[in-house]
Amino acid sequence: MAAKRSGARIKRPQRISERLQPVQQPHSEPPLSRERIVATAVELLDAQGLDGLTMRRLADRLGSGVMSLYWHVNNKEDVFDLALDSVLEYRGQPQIVESQDWRGEVGHMLENWRACMLRHPWSASLLPRRALGPNMLSRLELLSKILSRAGVADADLNVAIWSLWNYVMGATITRASFDLSDDDRAAAQQRLARLSERYPTIERSRLLLDNDWDGAFRKGLDLLLDGLAPR
Amino acid sequence: MAAKRSGARIKRPQRISERLQPVQQPHSEPPLSRERIVATAVELLDAQGLDGLTMRRLADRLGSGVMSLYWHVNNKEDVFDLALDSVLEYRGQPQIVESQDWRGEVGHMLENWRACMLRHPWSASLLPRRALGPNMLSRLELLSKILSRAGVADADLNVAIWSLWNYVMGATITRASFDLSDDDRAAAQQRLARLSERYPTIERSRLLLDNDWDGAFRKGLDLLLDGLAPR
DNA sequence: ACCTGAACACCGTTCAAGT
DNA sequence: ACCTGAACACCGTTCAAGT
Numbered sequence: 001m002a003a004k005r006s007g008a009r010i011k012r013p014q015r016i017s018e019r020l021q022p023v024q025q026p027h028s029e030p031p032l033s034r035e036r037i038v039a040t041a042v043e044l045l046d047a048q049g050l051d052g053l054t055m056r057r058l059a060d061r062l063g064s065g066v067m068s069l070y071w072h073v074n075n076k077e078d079v080f081d082l083a084l085d086s087v088l089e090y091r092g093q094p095q096i097v098e099s100q101d102w103r104g105e106v107g108h109m110l111e112n113w114r115a116c117m118l119r120h121p122w123s124a125s126l127l128p129r130r131a132l133g134p135n136m137l138s139r140l141e142l143l144s145k146i147l148s149r150a151g152v153a154d155a156d157l158n159v160a161i162w163s164l165w166n167y168v169m170g171a172t173i174t175r176a177s178f179d180l181s182d183d184d185r186a187a188a189q190q191r192l193a194r195l196s197e198r199y200p201t202i203e204r205s206r207l208l209l210d211n212d213w214d215g216a217f218r219k220g221l222d223l224l225l226d227g228l229a230p231r
Numbered sequence: 232m233a234a235k236r237s238g239a240r241i242k243r244p245q246r247i248s249e250r251l252q253p254v255q256q257p258h259s260e261p262p263l264s265r266e267r268i269v270a271t272a273v274e275l276l277d278a279q280g281l282d283g284l285t286m287r288r289l290a291d292r293l294g295s296g297v298m299s300l301y302w303h304v305n306n307k308e309d310v311f312d313l314a315l316d317s318v319l320e321y322r323g324q325p326q327i328v329e330s331q332d333w334r335g336e337v338g339h340m341l342e343n344w345r346a347c348m349l350r351h352p353w354s355a356s357l358l359p360r361r362a363l364g365p366n367m368l369s370r371l372e373l374l375s376k377i378l379s380r381a382g383v384a385d386a387d388l389n390v391a392i393w394s395l396w397n398y399v400m401g402a403t404i405t406r407a408s409f410d411l412s413d414d415d416r417a418a419a420q421q422r423l424a425r426l427s428e429r430y431p432t433i434e435r436s437r438l439l440l441d442n443d444w445d446g447a448f449r450k451g452l453d454l455l456l457d458g459l460a461p462r
Numbered sequence: 463a464c465c466t467g468a469a470c471a472c473c474g475t476t477c478a479a480g481t
Numbered sequence: 482a483c484c485t486g487a488a489c490a491c492c493g494t495t496c497a498a499g500t
Contacts, residue, residue: 166447
């Protein structure tokens with residue numbers, strides 16, 4: 001352990017060898033910063049999942065001591081909040097053109113939102129449990145604006161937004177979870193086959209193996225948008 | 232500790248004193264069993280939330296040593312799976328009457344499913360991450376049967392089921408999470424007010440304070456059922 | 463068959479201290 | 482202003498052992 005630590009520390013005195021052969025030194029890290037911490041946390045979450053994020057592992061990856069993190073960040077919850085929101089950025093059209101295509105705009109934003117979360121499968125299940133960060137609020141603001149401009153009455157606006165939120169979140173959380181465990185899914189369907197006398201219908205339709213998630217998502221979304229469309 | 236243990240054990244020999252003065256002994260626990268472990272785990276989860284469930288705390292509540300649990304249960308994951316499924320039991324009509332009211336039946340099961348999860352707010356966010364237990368599979372089987380009998384084509388069945396699943400899960404997870412943190416919600420809306428120049432629309436509609444969750448749920452569900460109904 | 467404590471390899475965070 | 486190690490109060494689980 002002492003050996004490992006001193007190994008990490010020689011980076012300073014070794015200046016000469018650095019000069020002669022720019023060693024690609026893995027531990028010549030830039031100084032700690034909130035941004036670097038968040039970016040690394042996202043990497044770690046992508047690689048190891050929700051349970052894989054540990055203050056100790058995070059510090060390791062950053063080449064710093066554990067407690068150094070706490071200068072830039074309040075606690076682990078904070079790291080989760082920041083990592084989550086950082087993954088939800090949206091660059092839609094900056095100024096909404098007065099387009100007639102509100103359905104297209106809503107669809108685009110929601111599909112993009114879903115895609116962001118699927119790219120970081122830990123994010124979807126985290127989102128409902130945490131306070132909404134600025135990027136998520138921006139998305140809701142945009143959604144709200146589009147729907148309002150499309151003619152949805154103020155009184156119906158919140159219901160519409162939450163219905164869409166509910167649907168997107170449910171679809172994405174489910175898809176992300178099922179995706180994480182392909183083997184489990186096969187195992188589940190096999191278990192089902194063994195119990196086929198108890199669950200004949202879903203066994204026959206191979207419910208647990210059906211994986212046209214994108215199609216199902218789009219279909220359900222269309223139904224909702226049909227219903228929410230101002231008449 | 233030895234005292235506690237022997238206290239738990241005298242339950243058998245003590246028949247006489249039980250007769251004369253049914254001591255209400257707090258630690259005269261019945262023997263450990265899978266059922267008792269699961270029931271106590273649910274209690275603990277209800278009281279302390281997902282992070283509150285600890286093998287050590289669970290054992291404490293059961294008046295046993297931690298490692299005793301591992302005789303009845305493989306590991307903590309197992310406890311989660313069992314607690315979750317135990318909370319999802321459904322007693323619909325045992326044999327589906329050949330009713331015309333498929334919408335009513337579907338609605339009833341889904342509302343009940345949601346109610347079960349809201350009664351145990353930890354359960355909703357847990358469900359998508361875990362293998363489906365027998366009670367959940369029964370619900371899906373029933374849903375599948377009703378829809379199929381109502382005339383939904385086999386090819387559309389899985390899409391219909393997953394759309395409903397997505398919606399119910401999203402709505403329930405969101406509601407359960409927001410419910411857990413009333414203060415946070417108010418704080419969020421206040422934070423929003425401070426930033427009202429950035430999020431004018433959702434600030435004005437008080438999106439984060441709108442809490443007709445049940446109404447919104449029903450409305451979105453109706454839209455989906457409208458769309459899924461066989462023509 | 464059922465239960466146990468000691469021990470191991472981890473956690474997040476407080477604190478007092480270093481530069 | 483920024484970083485640190487030691488220490489504390491926890492975790493889940495292995496193991497070898499008890500009855």
